[in-house]
Amino acid sequence: MHLSQRRPDTGREKTADVRRAADLPFLLLTVTLLLTGLVMVLSASFASAYYDIQGETGHDPVYFFSRQAVFAMAGVVVTLAFSRIPMSLVRKFSGAVMLASVLSLGAVLAVGTVVNGARRWINLGFTTFQPSEITKIAIILYFSDLICKYRDKMRTFRYGIAPFALILAGVAALLVLEPHFSAAIIILTIGAAMLYLGGARLGWFVGGGAVLVTGAVLAVLLVPYVAERVASFRDPFSDPTGDGWQIVQSLYAIGSGGLTGLGLGQSRQKYLYLPEEHNDFIFSVVCEELGFIGAAVILALFALLIVRGYLIAIRSGDRYSFLVGGGITTMLALQIILNVAVCTSLVPCTGISLPFFSYGGTALLIQMAEAGLMLSISRENVLAFPESTRPPRTEKRSKRSTP
């Protein structure tokens, strides 16, 4: 209904008409990180695939790599494809994606596969995926859509907070039931970021923050496994063979790297010491093999990607595109930062994968689709990058120059 109303909007039509080439730096950063990540999956997974303790790979050392490579190639196609979808079309599906993600969150509780005591995965036969991955992007798309709709009422509670809070609460509840706290935290944070970008009153964030902190404290106090995580975070070496094992092994890997690293493929910690070495702790292997220099370069690439993402969003002349671009970038940033922070023991251990690096086909495809959306936004940018970084100022300047 609202969409049909916007159609006659000349600005949008024009924007669509002037779609230009996708943002090359963002594309290059994405592909560079994707390829680097692929190489690191090969290196990190080689040993565990060879030893095949879980009986999954049939001792095929390139088992994980070859699968990830297929998804990476498909991912590039997905990125290019999504970069061609006009954002107006994306916006039309916002609600549908949200609905699908809530349904799949419900489905996972019913038919999901239990891994390590948590029901997070849906087995599709040919692959498995986590509905929470869909939920993240769904929240971004749907919240962007809503924020655009309530554009002038965003500073009110009724429109600016309440519907979003309800949706977030519902989704978070479904995730806690799995349980999947890390996803819940990320989704809540993304939701908050969307509202922040959407212009909601800052006061609400203080309140929401208080609620979250209380919730976190309660979780630490009441949920045993959260409490254990926090305890082992505070002093991983107190029980290096037990709860502290993961983080201690990660610190060994990172510390072993030193300045220049042990060399690509030379990680020792990947030899069954470091758990999830091609997954949540792949960055520890990066640090061990490539050293501080290599890890810093990769962090810099990620940082550039994030900065570029925000710039793409900012340069978008369209509110929806701005919100989706800002949301996706924030989500990427959040996952990168949290993953590295876990590996380096800055925050308690939690299962967050590293975008473009961690093994996992569905997640990678979704990330590549998100990158495609970022490129699509860049193609609709009204402002060329070299000219300005602050569109509003350009506006002002043109005003001043008119007389």
Added chain:
Amino acid sequence: MSANSDAPNRTMLRRALFLMAVCGIVAFIILAAQLFRLQILRHDELESAALAQQLRRTTLPAGRGTIYDSRGNVLAVSATTFTVYLSPAEIAVNGEDAELIASGLAELLGMDREKLLGLAGDRRSWYKTVRRQVERETAEQIREFKRRYDLQGIKLEPDTKRYYPYSSLAAHVIGFVGVDNTGLAGMEFAMDDVLTGSPGSILRLKNSVGTDMILAGYEDYVDAKNGSSVYLTLDSDLQFFLEKQLRQAVRDYDVQNGAAGILMDPKTGAILAMASLGSFDLNNYQEVAPSVREELDAIADPEERSAAASLAQLTQWRNKAISDTYEPGSTFKIITLAMALEEGAATPHSSFFCGGSMSVQGRGKALNCWKHAGHGAQTLTQAVQHSCNVAFATLGLRVGEETFYRYCEDFGFFRASEDPNASLTGRTGIGLPGESGSIWWSRNVFCDPENFSQLAAASFGQTFNITPLQLITAVSACCNGGYLMKPYLVDRICDSDGNLLSRTEPTVVRQVISGETSRQINTILEQVVCDTAHGTGKNAYVAGYRVAGKTGTSEKVAQDAAGGAKEYIVSFIGYAPADDPKVVCLVLMDTPSTSTGIYISGGQMAAPVVGKILSDVLPCLGVEPRYTEAERKYLDRQVPDVTGMGLAEARKSLADAGFTVRVTGEGETVTDQLPKAGATVAAGTTVILYAGTRAAEMPQTVPPLAGLTYAQARETLLSLDLFLRSSNTILADSDQVRVAFQDLEPGAAALPGTVLEVTLFNDDDESYGVY
């Protein structure tokens, strides 16, 4: 403007920039800082902790160098063996059958099955040693067992074991190694660093379940560097002769506390042979001699028994030639002689008078000569022949305490000390473990101008203790032209490929006496041996060689003080040829038994041993015997083959060879002879010729010969159709020359024609006494 009507407003853009700053820049700076902290600041700490869990070091044993004698005979060599161990963790991980492993190994290694089960059960361990030094064959069987059942939990790694091809030969010099192949005694200990080489290692990375990392670049392989080989100055032939004669002497004289012998090249100080008895088999160095074992087994109390067993081991491992100090007694007179001649205190023709005793300033009682009747008027040479204590005390007093003291220091018997009241000590520094230091008077006591008792006693080798090695080193200096050489045992060191690394050059410590003095000493000492009438050392005489030497008999003072029966160490130091000494031989025997009936003295007991050793050893050193006419007359000789000859021809042939003849039978041709052709028998032996008959084949009973003169023994045997030869030589067939020992025990059966070997000694009751 309408184009921007749906654009994000300024608040939104500002907030996006804020997020960009936080998520794109600040957060990453924090992450980079944390990485810096972990990777740079805590790198060493974390890496070593990581390596501690990742690394496994496997040691590659270095082959231990071989010990050779100077001729290149192998004295000690390492062979590859294997260490068998279990990896209980792998047994557990692989689910292998511990029972099967235990019973299999129990059978192959002859071990207790329960014990093996216990080892295999320690699931946290990766390494449980089962048995070290498993021989190659057994190791092969274990490998086969391992293969058959695909058992990864049984492991073998190479190891080495030391073998000593000559068993007990030169045991004290060679020494031995422990199970870990480190030297524990002798040259094995002294040269351990050279022999050991440097073990290699493989530093491998393992994964968390303990097997090797695949494709791990971090593999540190350090090659084992085999140890170098050591060539000793020992000559195993000479060593064999020395030990053979010492062992025989210990049996003959029923020596109670072992014996020691050293052969030294006087010109270089190289030790050619060094032996200490009782000895032990280097391959089983813990094992004591069977007789000792019996004594130990007889001890009921286990603690007492184990203490006694330890003591017995220490005793057998003790190298008496360097570890036991003793009062050298009269052999030391060579040193006094040297300084007296060098200082001009006497010439070979100086005359002395021995009335049996003399008084010495500071000595409470008179100093007695061993011959209480006294030696009367004598030249210096005669005084040495007689080993006259009075003459030597006189010489010592003439030399003077200060000079005497300085010479003793120069001969290496002690090292001077700053402190004139400190008792003195010194050692040769031969480089063998366990070399004892001498025990000498302090300067103030010895050089007391008021009291010459120490000086007088020291002049004939009493009141101080030195090692046999010190004595032979000093005597070598007396006979080699005056140079004190540093004794040494390592001739050269070669690396494992045989390349020469170093060679020991003889070290002259100092010249102590002049060449002229040395020549005079050689002339005088030769008279001690070759003068069969007056020389106290005549039993060391070797036909064909010019042997010089000096006897020694030391009372064990400590034993006297303890009030026990008198015990003696009898010794003889001899060298040959006297005009150009090639070898010096010192033999000493600690406490010969009185039961043999032979008078206990160096001249009676030790001198013949040295004579026999020299007669064995000199031909090995390339010294050809040159017999005098007199010597030829008494040489053992071979019986020619006269069977088949006419009687007259046979008689002539035998007479020419120096035999007498007795004919049995009536024929004209010799049909048989005793001894058979080719047998070596004593000079003057009567050969029995059979003309028409054959020699009887009834075995005869060997008669006791000890105490008989040479001629009596020969006749006694002839009456039984038995014959005689001597293991040492005599110069005259006099009544003094008597049989001491025979090789076939009395009462044994011997076929007619058997040649008995007897040891003769010149039993001169004139020279009974401690000299």
